[in-house]
Structures are given as structure tokens and as C-alpha cells.
Amino acid sequence: MSVSAFISASKSAYEVAVSLTYRLLIRHGRRASQCWFTETIFPESSKSHVILAVVTMAQIDKLGDRLRVNAVTETDFGLLNEYRSSFGPSYQEVMWVLRERGRGHLEPTGRFPKTPGSIVAKLTREPSIRLTQIQDIAGCRIVVPSLQDQLGRKMMIEVLFTDAAPRVVDRRDRPSHGYRAVHIVVLVRGRAVEIQLRTALQHLWAELCEKLSDNFGADIKYGGGPEKIRRLLSTSSQRVAEIERAEEKLFATDAEIDEHPPATQTKWRSSISDIRQEIERARADLMAKLRRTIALFQRGRLNGGIQ
Amino acid sequence: MIFLIQYDRAMGRIVDLQRFDDDDRASAETSRFALELANVRTASLTEVVLLEAASEEALRKTHRRYFETLEELVEPAASGR
Numbered sequence: 001m002s003v004s005a006f007i008s009a010s011k012s013a014y015e016v017a018v019s020l021t022y023r024l025l026i027r028h029g030r031r032a033s034q035c036w037f038t039e040t041i042f043p044e045s046s047k048s049h050v051i052l053a054v055v056t057m058a059q060i061d062k063l064g065d066r067l068r069v070n071a072v073t074e075t076d077f078g079l080l081n082e083y084r085s086s087f088g089p090s091y092q093e094v095m096w097v098l099r100e101r102g103r104g105h106l107e108p109t110g111r112f113p114k115t116p117g118s119i120v121a122k123l124t125r126e127p128s129i130r131l132t133q134i135q136d137i138a139g140c141r142i143v144v145p146s147l148q149d150q151l152g153r154k155m156m157i158e159v160l161f162t163d164a165a166p167r168v169v170d171r172r173d174r175p176s177h178g179y180r181a182v183h184i185v186v187l188v189r190g191r192a193v194e195i196q197l198r199t200a201l202q203h204l205w206a207e208l209c210e211k212l213s214d215n216f217g218a219d220i221k222y223g224g225g226p227e228k229i230r231r232l233l234s235t236s237s238q239r240v241a242e243i244e245r246a247e248e249k250l251f252a253t254d255a256e257i258d259e260h261p262p263a264t265q266t267k268w269r270s271s272i273s274d275i276r277q278e279i280e281r282a283r284a285d286l287m288a289k290l291r292r293t294i295a296l297f298q299r300g301r302l303n304g305g306i307q
Numbered sequence: 308m309i310f311l312i313q314y315d316r317a318m319g320r321i322v323d324l325q326r327f328d329d330d331d332r333a334s335a336e337t338s339r340f341a342l343e344l345a346n347v348r349t350a351s352l353t354e355v356v357l358l359e360a361a362s363e364e365a366l367r368k369t370h371r372r373y374f375e376t377l378e379e380l381v382e383p384a385a386s387g388r
Contacts, residue, residue, distance in 0.1 A: 077347055081340055088336075095359065109369035112309075112336065112357035116343055141369045203369075208380055210372045214316045290381040298377065 057132045064131025067116075068123040077116065083131070084113035087138035090191035094161075095140060098195070101160050106153060108140040108195070125222060135185050139194035143203045147244045148251050150199050154182050157195060161186040172202075172244075177223040178237035179206055201240045201283075208290070209233055215301070228300075232293050236286060243282045250275045309335045310366055313342065314354040314373050321373055322353065329359075 060083050066072055067080065091110065098106040114137045122134055144150050158166045164186040172180045182197040198206065212229055213220040220229055250272060257268050309327040314320070327335040335357055342355045356373075360366035367374050 074344070074347070077344065081343075085336070099361075107361060107365060109366055110359035112339070112359065115354065115356060116347075117354065143369050203371075204380065207371045207375075208377075211319065211375075211377050211380055214319050214372070215377060287381060291378075294377050294381055 060132050061130045064123055067120050067131070068127070070120070080116055080119065084119070084137055087113045087191045087193070090188040090193050091138035091140075093188050094138075094186060094193045094195065097160055098140065098142070098157070102156065105156060106142055108142050110140040111138070113138045121218070135192045136183075136194040138191065139196060141196040141198065143198050143200060145200050147199055147247050150182060150197055153197055154184065157184050157197070161188075164188050172241070175237055175241075177221065178233045179209065179221075180237060180241060181206065199244065201243060205233075205237055205240050208236075212297075216297070228293075229297065232290075232297075236290060239282070239286050243279060243286065246275060246279050246282065250279065308360060308362060308366075310358045310360070310363070311335055311339055311342075312354075312356050312358065312373055314356065316352060316354055319376065326363075 060079075063076055063079055063083070066076055072080075091113065095108060095110045098108045114134075119131070119134065119137070123129065123131065142153060144153055154168065158168070161184070167185045169183040169185065172182065180202045184195045184197065185192050186195065187193075209221055212225075212233070216229055217225050219225055220233070223230065253268065253272055253275065257265055257272070260268055308329060309332060311323075311325040311327065312321055313323040315322050325335075325338065327338075339355055339357045345351070346353060346355060358366055358370060360369065371380060
């Protein structure tokens with residue numbers, strides 16, 4: 001009987017093999033998170049076949065190199081599936097903490113580990129990145145109404161994941177091709193999980209960018225595509241930032257009002273009211289501009305393209 | 308609740324949406340992998356994505372792109388969603 005036939009012969013034999021090999025690897029200085037067993041069943045095969053191997057991070061990076069040059073076999077595809085599935089327990093734990101310990105303040109939508117297409121696109125886009133270095137294979141998204149909510153939730157998440165080395169990537173002041181949001185990467189069970197935290201306006205911009213990419217070309221998300229679309233995304237991202245800065249100012253002014261002498265508080269309240277109206281006008285102007293421009297884009301698309 | 312979405316990027320709309328209970332995670336993942344493998348074999352560009360949310364309403368809020376057109380995204384009430 002061959003080793004693979006023996007291993008696939010019984011579940012208990014498989015478990016014994018896993019246990020023994022893990023012990024052996026750990027004794028030789030490898031951490032459990034650096035390797036794992038893989039067992040992929042291809043559902044459409046007439047005879048289900050099982051891949052059973054110990055996979056190391058070095059092998060995963062070699063897989064990444066093959067994915068980058070589009071030289072993948074179905075076995076590679078199965079291996080990629082196993083690799084991303086290894087993020088499952090970490091992802092589930094993060095979702096559980098956000099839901100249960102967030103006490104209703106954090107309402108995440110989880111994305112089961114990334115699609116192969118997204119992984120390959122990232123590897124192609126960033127030639128120097130290794131597959132094992134990709135931070136957002138597993139992740140979730142939280143959308144909150146305002147900048148103040150974003151700040152509060154960010155602090156809450158950092159506290160909830162104090163033991164998970166939370167790393168904050170703040171793309172609000174340094175946007176990535178116009179994309180603004182706060183991402184918090186936590187390390188749970190040896191795997192990175194990314195928590196995206198967006199305000200409603202940041203989210204609107206991001207969804208718009210994605211949708212424009214669907215309609216007019218995937219490179220729009222990364223600063224490419226027709227000039228008119230790039231300009232729209234760039235100016236609307238700046239406009240969103242300005243509105244949010246005004247909201248921040250409003251919140252700070254509102255919080256300090258009681259510290260002013262009673263005689264001047266009426267004046268401060270009037271000032272707050274003015275800022276609030278200004279923000280509402282800016283929001284309405286932004287939306288009106290987006291509607292007008294998108295209507296033009298759609299007409300342009302029907303008439304043969306946008307430059 | 309778990310949602311398995313097949314999204315046609317060129318058409319900008321969902322072509323299939325399957326729902327799974329939270330405790331049916333393994334079936335959802337197996338179904339996703341089968342669809343992805345079929346896409347690889349046929350060189351299809353349809354996006355297959357597996358998402359988890361408290362409700363479909365919550366999913367529609369955080370992943371609007373799958374459910375709304377470009378025009379719907381910028382409707383007057385959209386900036387506060």
C-alpha cells in the first residue's frame with residue numbers, strides 16, 4: 001500500500017499523520033503557522049482526489065510566483081484554496097470578537113478569504129510582494145456614519161485586539177489613488193486579518209470607484225483609466241476629505257461649547273449651526289456633481305467611449 | 308447569514324445569489340470553490356465572492372456595488388448610507 005493510499009484509507013490514519021508530522025516539524029524549529037496540512041477535494045471530479053502534503057510558506061511563495069506569471073495548474077489552484085482556507089479560523093475569531101465583544105457597535109460584513117482572481121491581480125500589480133505577505137486575504141468591513149464614529153470604533157477595535165498586534169493603516173491623510181479609510185490589520189492564530197473601517201462618505205467613494213472599474217476598466221482603481229474618470233475620482237476624494245474635516249471641526253467646537261462663558265455661548269451655537277449648514281450644502285453639491293458627471297459618462301459610453 | 312454571489316463585472320449585476328445559514332459554512336465554501344474551479348476551466352470573468360453579514364440588508368449596505376447601478380449609488384440619499 002502506498003503512503004497516500006494508506007493515509008486516505010482512514011480518517012484516523014490521516015489524523016495520526018497530521019499529528020506526528022506537526023510534532024516533527026515543531027521539534028525542528030518550525031512554528032505551526034508556518035506550515036499546515038492540505039486536503040483538497042475537487043467537487044466536480046468523477047473520482048474525488050485528495051492532495052495531502054505538508055505545505056511550507058516557501059512553497060506558498062513559489063506558488064505565488066507561478067500565479068504571477070499565470071502558469072497555474074488545477075493542483076496549484078487547489079493549493080491556493082487550501083492556503084486561503086487556512087485563514088478561516090483566524091477570520092472567524094475576528095468576526096466573533098467584533099460581533100460579540102463589540103456589543104452592537106461593530107457590525108461587520110465578512111469576506112471569506114479573498115478570491116483567486118483578486119490574489120492574482122494583487123501579485124501582478126505588485127511584483128515585489130510575496131503571496132505570504134498579502135495582508136488582506138481575509139477581512140471584513142464596517143461602515144459607520146461619520147468621522148467621529150470612525151475614530152471611536154478604531155479605538156474600540158484596538159482595545160479588543162490588544163493582544164493581536166493591531167496595526168493601523170490610516171489612508172485618510174495619505175489616500176491610495178483617492179481611496180480613504182482606516183484599515184486595522186490584526187494577527188490572530190498566526191494569520192493576518194484586515195478590518196476595513198469606513199465612514200459613509202468614504203464608503204460611497206470606494207463603491208463608486210469599484211463600480212466605475214466594473215464599467216470602464218479595472219485599472220481605474222489603481223489610478224489608471226480615462227482622464228475624465230480619474231479627475232472625477234480625484235476631485236471627489238478631496239471633496240469628501242474637506243467635508244469630513246469640516247465635520248471634525250464641528251464636533252470639536254460642539255464639544256467645547258460649555259467651556260466658553262455663558263454670554264458667548266449663543267454666538268458659538270450660531271457658529272455651529274452655520275458649519276452644519278455648510279456641511280449639508282457641500283454634501284448636496286458633491287452628490288449633484290457626481291450625478292451629473294456619471295450621467296455624462298453613461299452617455300459617453302453609449303456613444304463609443306470616454307477619453 | 309452567508310451569501311455566495313456570482314457577479315458579472317461587465318454587466319455590473321449579480322447573476323446568482325445563494326444564501327446559507329451560519330452553520331452551513333462548509334457547504335458555502337465547497338460551493339464557492341466549485342464555481343471558481345468552473346470559472347478557471349472556462350476562463351470565465353464572473354466574480355465569485357462569499358460574504359457573511361447579519362442580514363441581507365446589512366450586506367446591501369456594506370457591498371452596494373453588487374446590488375446597485377452606478378446611477379443608484381449616487382442617488383440623493385446615498386451619501387449618508
